[in-house]
Amino acid sequence: MLLGPFFIGGIILRGFLKIFLWLLLAIVNGILFWGGVYLIQNSYYELGVIIISALLLIDFFIFNPKAYPYRYTIPALIFLFLLVLYPIYFTIKVAFTNYGTGHIFTRQEALERILYDPNYTYVVDKKPINFKVFAVYKDFKPTDDFVILFDINNEIYIGTIPVPVRQRGREIFLREGKLYKLSASRIDINGNVYEFIPETSFSKIEKIITTNKVYEPLYSLNDNNLEKNSYYFTLLIQKFLSTAEYITPEGKIIGVKIDEDGRWKFFTIERLYRLTYENGIENGKNVTKMVIINTKTNKPLIEEEGSFYDVDENGNRIFLVGYTAYVGFKNFSRIFTDERISGPFFKIFIWTVEWSLFTVLFSFSIGLAFALVLNNRRLKGRNIYRTLLIIPWAIPYFISVLTWKNGIFNETYGILNKIILPFLGLNPIKWFNDPFWAKVICIVVNTWLTFPYMMTISLGALQSIPDD
Numbered sequence: 001m002l003l004g005p006f007f008i009g010g011i012i013l014r015g016f017l018k019i020f021l022w023l024l025l026a027i028v029n030g031i032l033f034w035g036g037v038y039l040i041q042n043s044y045y046e047l048g049v050i051i052i053s054a055l056l057l058i059d060f061f062i063f064n065p066k067a068y069p070y071r072y073t074i075p076a077l078i079f080l081f082l083l084v085l086y087p088i089y090f091t092i093k094v095a096f097t098n099y100g101t102g103h104i105f106t107r108q109e110a111l112e113r114i115l116y117d118p119n120y121t122y123v124v125d126k127k128p129i130n131f132k133v134f135a136v137y138k139d140f141k142p143t144d145d146f147v148i149l150f151d152i153n154n155e156i157y158i159g160t161i162p163v164p165v166r167q168r169g170r171e172i173f174l175r176e177g178k179l180y181k182l183s184a185s186r187i188d189i190n191g192n193v194y195e196f197i198p199e200t201s202f203s204k205i206e207k208i209i210t211t212n213k214v215y216e217p218l219y220s221l222n223d224n225n226l227e228k229n230s231y232y233f234t235l236l237i238q239k240f241l242s243t244a245e246y247i248t249p250e251g252k253i254i255g256v257k258i259d260e261d262g263r264w265k266f267f268t269i270e271r272l273y274r275l276t277y278e279n280g281i282e283n284g285k286n287v288t289k290m291v292i293i294n295t296k297t298n299k300p301l302i303e304e305e306g307s308f309y310d311v312d313e314n315g316n317r318i319f320l321v322g323y324t325a326y327v328g329f330k331n332f333s334r335i336f337t338d339e340r341i342s343g344p345f346f347k348i349f350i351w352t353v354e355w356s357l358f359t360v361l362f363s364f365s366i367g368l369a370f371a372l373v374l375n376n377r378r379l380k381g382r383n384i385y386r387t388l389l390i391i392p393w394a395i396p397y398f399i400s401v402l403t404w405k406n407g408i409f410n411e412t413y414g415i416l417n418k419i420i421l422p423f424l425g426l427n428p429i430k431w432f433n434d435p436f437w438a439k440v441i442c443i444v445v446n447t448w449l450t451f452p453y454m455m456t457i458s459l460g461a462l463q464s465i466p467d468d
Contacts, residue, residue, distance in 0.1 A: 025062065029055060042169060043106050046089065050081050095331060098306045103322035107306075109168055110323040114273050114292060114301075114308060116166045116174045118243055118255055120320075121269040122296060128265035129254060130222065133233060134208050134215035142218050142232045144239065147194070149182075150246075150254065150266065151202045156182040159254075160189060162244035175244040179254065221265065237264055245269075272296065351439065362447040367454025374455075375462045393452035404445045 032055040039048035058074055061067045097103075105113070114120055130151040135142040150157040162177035180187055186195050197207040208215035219233035220226050237256060241264075246254040255269040278289050292301040294310060302309040302317065306325030309317040334341050370389055374382055392400060408414050409431040417428040431437050 029059070032058075043109075046093075047086060050086055054078055054081055096326060096328060097324050098322070098327050098330075099324045102319070103306055103324050105168075105321065105323045107323045107325070110308060110321045111275075111292070112166055113173060113321050115271070115275055118174065118245055118269075120272045121245075121253070121255060122272050123257060123267045124270050125268045128221075128259060128267055130202070131266050132202070132205075132220040132223070133218040133236070135218040135232070135236075136213050137216055142229065144236070145213070145215075146218065146236060147208060147215055148246075149202060149205065150179065152248065152254075156200065156202050157248065158182055158187065158189070158194065159246045162240060162246065173243055175240060177244060177246045179246050179248045181249055221263070233264070270295065273301070354439070355443065358443050359446050359450065362443065363450040364454045364458075366447065366451040367456075368458045370451070370455045371458035371462055374459055389455060390452050392448050393456075397449060400449065401445060404441070404448070409441050 032051055036048045036052035036055065039045075039051065054077070057077065061070045061074060132149045134147050134149070136145040137143065144161075146161065148159045150159065157179040159177045159179045162175035164172045164174070165176045166172070166174035180189055182196070182200060185200050186193055188194075192210050195209045196205050197209060198204065206217065217223070217226055219229045241256045244255070246266075248254065253269050253271075254266055256264050257267050257269070259265045272295060273292050274295055276291050276293055278291050280287055280289055292303075292308070293299070294301065297311075299311055301320070302311065305327060307322040308320045310320055312318055335345055336342055373379065374386055374389075376382075379385070406414070408416055411417055411428065411430055411432065414431075417431075421428055429437055431441055
């Protein structure tokens with residue numbers, strides 16, 4: 001009778017544990033599936049496929065009774081795919097592309113940049129548009145909630161916070177807002193009624209009131225009292241307006257640019273590039289090509305090896321934006337043909353070989369020598385020597401390396417330059433400024449850090465040999 005409550009409690013506990021594990025599995029499935037889909041949507045196809053494949057493999061091991069032993073290999077398989085196989089694949093893939101600074105986008109993303117990024121616009125009318133920014137204040141400081149009034153041809157227009165319409169991940173490169181023409185003291189914008197106080201006159205509007213909000217003047221080029229708020233206006237430009245375009249009811253585009261006097265102003269702008277299609281013949285077949293035209297010069301852009309170029313009046317190419325493209329063995333050929341790469345490359349390659357060779361040679365030689373000595377049973381105090389010789393391996397590297405750097409090799413007060421070299425009648429050595437000596441101390445320090453490992457495995461191998 002006494003075991004009854006404990007038995008029932010154990011059943012309940014196992015039930016709760018089982019429910020918890022199922023919930024944990026569901027959460028892991030949801031996170032991995034969402035992560036895989038997100039990566040695929042952002043053009044990381046290979047990594048997304050790997051994550052979803054790992055998810056299916058995990059579920060197979062868990063739900064299939066015959067695959068029960070493989071459950072314990074799940075963590076190892078995940079790390080194998082993510083930290084070993086995928087980096088190898090990615091390295092090989094990148095080696096045959098132009099992936100790098102200026103070429104990290106896909107071709108579609110590069111086209112969107114050229115066609116929609118406000119940086120690729122030009123000013124149609126150099127006369128700036130008169131504007132006035134109103135913001136909601138909190139604790140006497142302006143917030144990011146704002147509206148802008150524009151005086152265009154003696155007509156008043158109002159624009160609210162522009163919304164993102166083009167973005168890549170978290171990076172927004174185009175915001176868009178509509179301008180509404182003001183014809184009365186009130187205007188309804190998307191269900192919000194804005195009331196202008198005291199009257200509908202661009203220079204006399206002091207407040208804009210809407211539901212539970214009051215917008216007060218923040219910045220205007222023509223108001224000296226608001227000039228002190230230029231800092232807050234610059235913050236709004238950086239966060240919203242630098243990538244924003246306001247569209248008038250007539251279809252004109254209003255954007256912010258830096259004027260000749262160095263101040264931010266609004267101008268009527270136009271897009272610099274437009275997309276068109278041209279028919280042509282390739283290999284005896286009719287094909288339709290996508291061409292980007294400069295609207296000012298009416299000349300097509302040049303697309304070559306994953307890059308878009310414009311051409312100026314002198315015929316010089318101007319790089320606009322690049323995208324990741326296959327370039328074959330070009331990266332490998334540049335190792336031998338481009339002096340900017342071949343010079344440093346072979347120096348680094350030779351040093352890498354030297355580093356690997358001398359580090360392994362010295363650490364193994366010293367470790368094996370100590371192992372042979374410590375393997376001698378007639379040696380007194382073997383345990384003490386083993387303990388002392390294992391110290392370089394036991395001490396955290398960030399401590400021991402700093403000791404070598406500051407205590408031994410420091411060029412001013414290190415023990416070598418301060419005591420030993422002067423005692424031998426030698427001049428101090430610039431350990432960190434001379435390439436040769438810098439390499440020497442790297443090999444010395446790494447040998448000191450790694451010889452205990454070589455000593456341990458050598459000693460283990462020697463002790464496994466039968467005495468006879």
